[in-house]
Amino acid sequence: MTQESRRLLITAAAELFAERGYRQTTFEDIATRSGVSRGSIPWHFGNKEGLLAAVVEHVVAGLHTEPNAPATLDQALHALHEFIRSPSAKLFVTLIAEAMEPGSPLRKWYADLHTALRARIRAWLEQAELPQGVGADELSITLLGAVMGIHQQWRIAPEAVDLERVYMTVGVLLRSVGLGRHADR
Structure with missing residues (x-):
């Protein structure tokens, strides 16, 4: 027991x-x-x-x-959409404000969480052909920041954020720089 x-x-x-x-x-x-x-x-x-x-x-x-990184941009966006709706994602958003306070016991754990999430994104990005001059590390930080911002907006005002349309837009933006072109074949 x-x-x-x-x-x-x-x-x-x-x-x-x-x-x-x-x-x-x-x-x-x-x-x-x-x-x-x-x-x-x-x-x-x-x-x-x-x-x-x-x-x-x-x-x-x-x-x-969790299973290996998604093979295509569409699979990655679907996985991201599912993650945003998960209880774990809600936990992350709720605790972030407390983690930013100096001396917070959450700070180290939040840093570890960010490291794990960036690693998941980077694993997917390493399967894709990135645009010239774009590194997987920097893009994983950028994408995680965008996802966290979208998630926070949705948690605060769900009536104002249509997650399906937002993630469709993220997909269009990523494809517009050529990110999904080679990984989706």
């Missing part, structure tokens, strides 16, 4: 951090949501930062275990 309790606590914490933020979530909230006793949280994780670390490590590990 120990591993099951740990899993339940991580799942509940991830959901609550996504809904309320890290600072606004208490051990009592997590215990109630998970159905596991409040005292189990420090036993498993030491403290709230330890629980946060476990949540982020779990989410980042999931990014590394």
Whole structure:
């Protein structure tokens, strides 16, 4: 039951951090949501930062275990669209404001998350013929920034952002610089 309790606590914490933020979530909230006793949280994780670390490590590990990078631009855009709608993506957006505060316990974990997401994008870009003068590292940073911005706008005002049309537009823009031309064949 120990591993099951740990899993339940991580799942509940991830959901609550996504809904309320890290600072606004208490051990009592997590215990109630998970159905596991409040005292189990420090036993498993030491403290709230330890629980946060476990949540982020779990989410980042999931990014590394996903299938190989998409082979085509359309597959990449579809994967991106699916990711944006995932609970993990909501967690990332909710926690970013707290991560930017000096001394935040989220800062390091967020940096690790960005590293993992850039690696996923870069893996796809390495299969494509990039426009001359465009590096995979710089383009992965640019695309991640665009995706995060689109996602934040959608989470804040979903009625104002049509994700399907936005990602169609992203695809048109990427194709216009020749990015999908060779990878989609």
